[in-house]
Amino acid sequence: MHPTDFTLRGAIDALNEGIITSVDLTQAHLDAIAALNPRLNAYITVTGEQALAQARASDARRKEGVAGPLEGVPLAIKDLFCTAGTLTTAGSRILGNFTPPYESTVSANLLRDGAVFLGKANLDEFAMGSSNTTSASGPVENPWSRANDPDTRLVPGGSSGGSAAAVAARLALGATATDTGGSIRQPAAFCGIAGIKPTYGRCSRFGIVAFASSLDQAGPVARTVEDCAILLRSMAGFDPKDSTSADVPVPDFAAACARGVKGLRIGVPKEYRLEGTPPEIEALWEQGLAWLREQGAETVEISLPHTQFALPTYYIVAPAEASSNLARYDGVRFGLRVTEPNSDLRDLYERTRAQGFGAEVRRRILIGTYVLSAGYYDAYYLKAQKIRALIKRDFDEAFGKVDAIVTPATPSAAFGMDEKQDDPVKMYLNDVFTVTANLAGLPGLAVPAGLDAQGLPLGLQVIGRSFDEETVFAVGAAIEQAAGFTALPRLRAGA
Amino acid sequence: MSYTIEGRTGPWEVVIGLEVHAQVTSKAKLFSGAATEFGAAPNSQVSFVDAGFPGMLPVINEECVAQAVRTGLGLKAEIHLWSRFDRKNYFYADLPQGYQISQFAHPIVGTGTVEITLADGSTKQIGITRLHLEQDAGKSLHDQHPSKSFIDLNRSGVALMEIVSEPDMRSPEEAGAYLTKLRQILRYLGTCDGNMDEGSMRADVNVSVRKAGEGFRTRCEVKNVNSIRFVMQAVEAEARRQIEVWEEGGTVDQETRLFDTGRGVTRSMRSKEDAHDYRYFPDPDLPPLVLEADWVESLKASLPELPDERRARYVAMGLSPYDAHVLTLERETAAFFEAVARGRDAKTVANWVTGDFFAALNRTGLGVEESPVSAAGLGELLDLIADKTINGKIAKDVLAIMFETGERPGAIVDARGLRQVVDxxxxxxxxxxxxxxxxxxxxxxxxxxxxxxxxxxxxxxxxxxxxxxxxxxxxxxxxxxx
Structure with missing residues (x-):
């Protein structure tokens, strides 16, 4: 067996049993990256020497009998997490030269637990996108391709496209990701892997380049639900440096994966039956519910009446916050600065920001600035906040009746790199099933559940109560087990 | 007799409201752990939060909140147990985040009052509209290099209280008295050092004029005035300018102006048309600020005695209202007076402190806290009068010698044979x-x-x-x- 074929759980066991060393495991992944990254472009920065040094130190610790929960496990870190001494670009030209002197809390937690960092994963610029085509470092390719059309390059989804592609292609055992409107779940679904956006406040946002502060949440992507559970336990935890981080205990998520679903009530929101959803996605959804019933769960139709307003609400709130969060990229203190002789401050701003930001980021800054402007604030931003509260209330009421909600993860399988690029609204529709969990702050997990007629992976989504990731993992693991998803992408290490 | 300015068309009344920015006395900034000491080397007191680095987040400093609540209590104002921070968005080189965190819609302190005392001994209540917490910006230095501007972020993120008054003042004197009183209250509370020359306290002065019996006319805001004297001058200069505009048949436009202290006139900074659209919205990095009623009560219980109460107590001790006023102007003076008065006749002590002692301090140019004559020393001198060791006239000479030499009065009297003759x-x-x-x-x-x-x-x-x-x-x- 190729060392990159281990699951994260399997790798931890193998390391513990002395079957493999972290150095060998890390080297195998670095070799795979060297072979495949030129094509996939999943990593922006590969930190090979540092990774091997970390692996050696990890092996030494293990020899001394000191091993953290992730001791020696090689991971990819989305390039939105600041990593001390390592270039952190957020996929943007404007941070193209930015090396932070500090470590994000989430990545620091992983290092504390013994993880090895292979490098920084590609992403949509400032995490804005659903196809990983807006990165200043170029698009990421999905390691999967259509059976009858293997030459059309597909998107891995976004914004955590690099993280998902790297994990799917076996260029990392797992990866950090972030999710503002679906940026963990949609690429996980497109790449046939698992990914969870935990409850808002579960992971610290300190040191993560902000997109939309009230929606951003870090989470893991990995090849199994249990692997996600193991990673999330290390990533999560209260952080006094983030005022929105929650001071709640972090349970043993991996243990919850084995709980089973017997006696659970699973909600099926009728508003998620959208016109135009491909029949195979509808069918997969039904199949997923049937699997859960077979394992002893009860499925119940529920109503989330404000669902239809979620996407427009999201595309007001997120750009509004982004327009303010991205104001600090002004060419004054760090990052790109574009000036001409004798240019004044305004000129510096205009040139730096026009050249530093890509088209999608500029579009969202403009939308956000517009919806916060005097005269438009009440009609857009304030109204969106009210609808957001209603969407939250819908979920509160639903969770009075059910323990978890199951929906499709995405309205389609991965699409071609040149598709949907001409119409931003079409692109935004990718998030239709996922934005609600962000607006309500709830945990949402994507789990691979089957293939479409083209042989592309499709995922289901499990949404849970606030801070009840354990039930989400239990339901996700039950679907995973029943689905027996064993298909592999064409582009992968060792293939 | 109320204050008016005589124009060509008759007398004009002046309407004044003040927005005072007072730097909160605290060791650390409002949302970061960086220090706040005045006069440190440029950019030596800056955290990554203050410099707006990617991924940095604000965390509220509890001491700054306590200081704002104490100030609110001192202004006899309503304390809001629920308040919220908003972002005020604008671009400037010394504003690292591209927004200022401020409490626009929901301030921590609501309406209150400040009682001012005027020269004729009359008092007046000035309404406080609100007090809110906000962070300061950095400083742009345009005079360090021929073609470059330098930025000092030491002040970036420092906690400020913006204290907004009602348009209740009607003369430069009232504006001056209000600022003096506000400064006095803040210094008593220890919530702001009130050092206007170090920028810890600055005022935006809103001025309009009107004829008797009219409603308010358009006001102009004179920004960033940094002394009480300049505030009084700015009020008058701006009022005279507006009167001239109205009397020439023009209209006063709402705008932001600056006071040119050299020429004693205000000039336009920006008009309403190019006013910023600040795009205020709730800061998603900060949950609403929720205070426990018990916590506010405990701050209230530990509040020091404020100038008004202290003045009333002095009057009850037998002091004239004037002496009580003068002695309570500064917390240090009041403390000095009380140290001397302990166990002695309060009125005699007040006469000496406000008379010969103040006169001597004025001559030396020193403040009470730097006085070469301690409270114990002055007390000893008064004891020498009381027990008839010296008479009052000799005591004045002894006090002068004490100021010069720092010696104790007993030693001076003995060494110089000044003991009074009762034989x-x-x-x-x-x-x-x-x-x-x-x-x-x-x-x-x-x-x-x-x-x-x-x-x-x-x-x-x-x-x-x-x-x-x-x-x-x-x-x-x-x-x-x-």
Missing amino acids: TGAIEAAIDQVMAANAGKVAEYRSGKDKLFGFFVGQVMKAMQGKGNPALVNEVLKQKLG
Whole structure:
């Protein structure tokens, strides 16, 4: 067996049993990256020497009998997490030269637990996108391709496209990701892997380049639900440096994966039956519910009446916050600065920001600035906040009746790199099933559940109560087990 | 008689409201752990949060919140147990995040009042609209290099309280009295050091004018005035400018102006048309600020005595309202007075502190806290008068020597032989000598020229080098002159 074929759980066991060393495991992944990254472009920065040094130190610790929960496990870190001494670009030209002197809390937690960092994963610029085509470092390719059309390059989804592609292609055992409107779940679904956006406040946002502060949440992507559970336990935890981080205990998520679903009530929101959803996605959804019933769960139709307003609400709130969060990229203190002789401050701003930001980021800054402007604030931003509260209330009421909600993860399988690029609204529709969990702050997990007629992976989504990731993992693991998803992408290490 | 400015068309009333920015006294900034000391080397007190680095997040400093609540309590204002921080968005080189975190919609403190005392002894209530917490920006330095601007972020993120008054003031004097009183309250509370020359307190002055009986006319805001005297001058200069505009048939446009202290005039900074659209919205990095009622109560219980209460207490101790006012202006002065007054007659102490002691301080240019004469020293001097060791006149000389040398009064009196003479024999001898030398005057006095009594007292005291006990001198002199 190729060392990159281990699951994260399997790798931890193998390391513990002395079957493999972290150095060998890390080297195998670095070799795979060297072979495949030129094509996939999943990593922006590969930190090979540092990774091997970390692996050696990890092996030494293990020899001394000191091993953290992730001791020696090689991971990819989305390039939105600041990593001390390592270039952190957020996929943007404007941070193209930015090396932070500090470590994000989430990545620091992983290092504390013994993880090895292979490098920084590609992403949509400032995490804005659903196809990983807006990165200043170029698009990421999905390691999967259509059976009858293997030459059309597909998107891995976004914004955590690099993280998902790297994990799917076996260029990392797992990866950090972030999710503002679906940026963990949609690429996980497109790449046939698992990914969870935990409850808002579960992971610290300190040191993560902000997109939309009230929606951003870090989470893991990995090849199994249990692997996600193991990673999330290390990533999560209260952080006094983030005022929105929650001071709640972090349970043993991996243990919850084995709980089973017997006696659970699973909600099926009728508003998620959208016109135009491909029949195979509808069918997969039904199949997923049937699997859960077979394992002893009860499925119940529920109503989330404000669902239809979620996407427009999201595309007001997120750009509004982004327009303010991205104001600090002004060419004054760090990052790109574009000036001409004798240019004044305004000129510096205009040139730096026009050249530093890509088209999608500029579009969202403009939308956000517009919806916060005097005269438009009440009609857009304030109204969106009210609808957001209603969407939250819908979920509160639903969770009075059910323990978890199951929906499709995405309205389609991965699409071609040149598709949907001409119409931003079409692109935004990718998030239709996922934005609600962000607006309500709830945990949402994507789990691979089957293939479409083209042989592309499709995922289901499990949404849970606030801070009840354990039930989400239990339901996700039950679907995973029943689905027996064993298909592999064409582009992968060792293939 | 209310204040008006006489224009060509008759008298004009002036309407003034103040927005005071007061730097919160605290070791650390509002949302970061960086220090706040004044005068540190540029950019030496800056955290990554203050510099707006990617991924940095604000975390509220509890001490700054406590200081704002104390100030609200001191202004007899409503404390809002629920308040919220908003972002005020604009671009400037010394504003690292591209927004200022401020409490626009939901301030921590609501309406309150400040009582001011005017020169004629009358008092007036000035309404407080609100007090909110916000962070300061950095500083742009445009004079360090021929073609570059330098940025100092030491102030970036420092906690400010913006204290907004109602448009309740009607003269430069009232504006000055309000600022003085506000500063006094803040200093008593220890929530702002009030050092206007270091920028810890600055005022935006809103001015409009009107004819008697009218509603408010358009106001202009004179930004960033940094002394009480300049505020008073700016009010008058701006009021006169507006009167001229109205009287020439023009209209005053709402705008932001600056006070040119050199020329004593205000000039336009930006008009309403190019006013920023600040795009305020709730800061998603900060949950609403929720205070426990018990916590506010505990701050209230530990509040120091405020100037108004202290003044009332002094009046009850027998001081004149004027002395009570003067002694409570500065917390340090009041503390000094109380230290001297402990166990002594309050009124006598007040006379000495506000009289000779203040006069001496003024001559030396020192503040109470730097005075070479300690409260204990002055107290000892007053004890020497009370036990008749020296008389009042000698005491004035001793105080002067104490200021010069820093010596204790007892030592001065002993070393210089200033002890007052209470020996009747010595007094009689001096009187005899004076009467003998002035036989003609004695005859005049005895023939009814009573006014000469003072002359004899003076001569006797002179003969005794001022050390005669005044009461005894009087008494014996009266007997001898018969």
